[in-house]
Each structure stands twice: as C-alpha cells, then as structure tokens.
Amino acid sequence: MHVAVTAEPIEPYRLLAEHEARRAGRRAACGATAVFIGTMRDHNEGDPVQAMTLEHYPGMTERYLERLVAEARARWAIDDALVVHRVGELRPGDPIVVVGVWAAHRAHALAACRHLIEELKSRAPFWKKERLPDGERWVEHNTPGEVEEPPAGGDPARRSA
Amino acid sequence: MPVRVRFFASLRERMGQEEVQVRVDGPLTVRELWALATDGRELPPNLLTAVNLEHAELDWTVQDGDEVAFFPPVTGG
Numbered sequence: 088m089h090v091a092v093t094a095e096p097i098e099p100y101r102l103l104a105e106h107e108a109r110r111a112g113r114r115a116a117c118g119a120t121a122v123f124i125g126t127m128r129d130h131n132e133g134d135p136v137q138a139m140t141l142e143h144y145p146g147m148t149e150r151y152l153e154r155l156v157a158e159a160r161a162r163w164a165i166d167d168a169l170v171v172h173r174v175g176e177l178r179p180g181d182p183i184v185v186v187g188v189w190a191a192h193r194a195h196a197l198a199a200c201r202h203l204i205e206e207l208k209s210r211a212p213f214w215k216k217e218r219l220p221d222g223e224r225w226v227e228h229n230t231p232g233e234v235e236e237p238p239a240g241g242d243p244a245r246r247s248a
Numbered sequence: 249m250p251v252r253v254r255f256f257a258s259l260r261e262r263m264g265q266e267e268v269q270v271r272v273d274g275p276l277t278v279r280e281l282w283a284l285a286t287d288g289r290e291l292p293p294n295l296l297t298a299v300n301l302e303h304a305e306l307d308w309t310v311q312d313g314d315e316v317a318f319f320p321p322v323t324g325g
Contacts, residue, residue: 125325141324142257144317147301172324184325204325210303212296212317213324214257225258226323 088160088168090152092143094175099124099185106169106187117166119193121200123186129179131226136217141174141183144212148172151211159188159203163195170203172213205232249313253285256319259292272312279306281316294321 089106103122107114127139156168169187177183186203190196207213208229215226250269260266263286270285278297282289297304298317310316 143324144254144256144298144301144319147298147317150301151303208323208325210322211324212256212298212319212322214320215323216257225320228321229323229325 088156090149090156090170092145092148092152092172092174094173097171097173097182097185099171099182102169102171102185103187106167110167110189113166113189117189117191117196119190119196121188121190121193121196123184123200123204124182125184125204127177127179127181127183131217134217134219136179136219138179138218139177140216140218141177142214142216143172143174148212152207155203155206155211159199162202163190163199164192165190165195165199168199168203170207172207172211174213201232208232251281251310251312252315253281254315254317256317258320259295259318272310275309275311277306278304278308278310278316281310282306282318292320295319296321 129136152170152172156170159165159168165188167189169185172184173182184204184207186200188196188200188203190199217224217226250271252267253270254267255263255265268285270281272281278299279291282291296319297306299308299310300315
C-alpha cells in the first residue's frame with residue numbers, strides 16, 4: 088500500500104511501474120489491476136482554464152487517504168493499492184491523481200478503484216483554484232462520477248450506419 | 249491551551265487569515281466555536297469542519313487544545 092501527496096509533478100505510468108517492481112513477488116497472485124488517472128483539463132464549466140492551484144490540509148489529507156485505502160481493503164478482496172495526489176501549481180495536461188488497485192479478480196479491483204477515486208473526490212480535503220483569462224476562481228463542486236446509460240439497443244457493433 | 253482554528257481555500261481568503269487562536273472557557277460545540285472565531289459571522293452554506301484532522305459535525309464538542317478546521321466543499325481528483 089502506498090499513499091502520498093506531493094507538490095512535485097507526478098508521472099503516473101512511472102509511479103505504477105515502480106510500484107509494480109516493488110510488488111514483483113506478488114504479481115502472480117493478482118489477475119487484475121485497475122487504474123484511474125486524473126488529469127487537468129484546459130476547460131471547466133464552459134470556460135478555458137490556463138492553470139490551477141491545488142491546495143490540501145497537510146496531515147488530514149494524508150490520514151484520510153490512508154483510511155480510505157484501509158476501508159477498501161476491508162470491503163473488497165484487494166491485494167494492494169497506490170494513491171498519489173498532486174498539489175501546487177498545475178497546467179492543462181498535468182496529471183492530478185493516480186489510483187491503482189491490484190486484486191485476484193477484476194470485479195474487486197474495479198469496484199475498489201472506483202470507490203477510492205469517488206470518495207477521494209467527495210471527502211478528501213483538496214481544493215482547486217482555477218486561473219482563467221480574466222481572473223481566478225475557486226472550483227465549488229466536482230463533476231458527477233456517474234454517466235447516463237445510453238439507451239438499450241443491442242450490440243452497437245451490429246448496428247447499421 | 250487555546251483552540252487552534254484554521255481556515256482553508258476560499259474560506260481562508262474570505263476570512264483574510266489562515267488561523268486564529270481562541271481561548272475557550274470549557275467545552276463548546278464546533279458551531280459555537282465558529283461564532284467565537286469569526287465574531288458571529290453567519291455559517292456559510294455547505295461548510296465542512298474537522299476536529300483534530302478528522303471530519304466532524306457542527307454539534308461536535310471541542311476541547312481545550314484541539315485543532316479545528318473550517319473549509320468549503322472539497323474538489324480534489
């Protein structure tokens with residue numbers, strides 16, 4: 088298990104590879120790895136965003152993330168988890184967060200990964216301040232974590248154009 | 249020992265300060281502490297609070313020496 092909040096730029100694929108290397112001895116026991124990577128968008132609520140500052144509550148944020156991972160371990164049959172979250176000044180395209188979950192089976196890996204990112208977004212003390220062409224603003228709420236299901240229509244691959 | 253009251257993000261900017269020390273005379277609720285720390289300012293809607301680095305409700309009892317934080321809704325990830 089690894090949880091970190093860092094003011095340095097993060098490279099999610101390198102962090103995942105390093106974590107994979109650390110858990111080399113356990114790799115064969117896990118048939119599933121679920122990964123979520125959050126990246127800064129260049130737009131929000133219809134406005135272009137030039138940069139963003141991410142703030143956290145040192146001490147509380149790390150403790151909350153540790154607790155989330157512990158709860159996920161208790162609730163799902165997962166072998167390992169990685170959560171690294173960025174703070175400080177970000178530019179569009181910069182990674183904000185990486186969540187990785189390793190489990191024997193995909194259902195547990197996917198469910199735990201989904202839970203970790205949604206709980207992180209709704210309860211972990213992080214705040215975003217956006218820089219727009221005409222000033223700054225605090226982000227007041229997150230985008231929803233659910234999508235509307237497309238209408239049922241059978242196998243999309245079989246549909247004619 | 250006084251209670252350390254901290255403000256984060258947009259709330260810190262609105263308050264014009266990161267933290268204040270509040271001398272308390274016996275236990276009081278987070279809600280009562282807000283009133284003391286902000287000279288009776290109205291509670292912002294959707295205000296979140298933490299006591300000693302744990303999420304807490306407004307009716308939670310604050311003790312001498314605690315650290316209490318007030319902050320707006322979170323927007324990580």
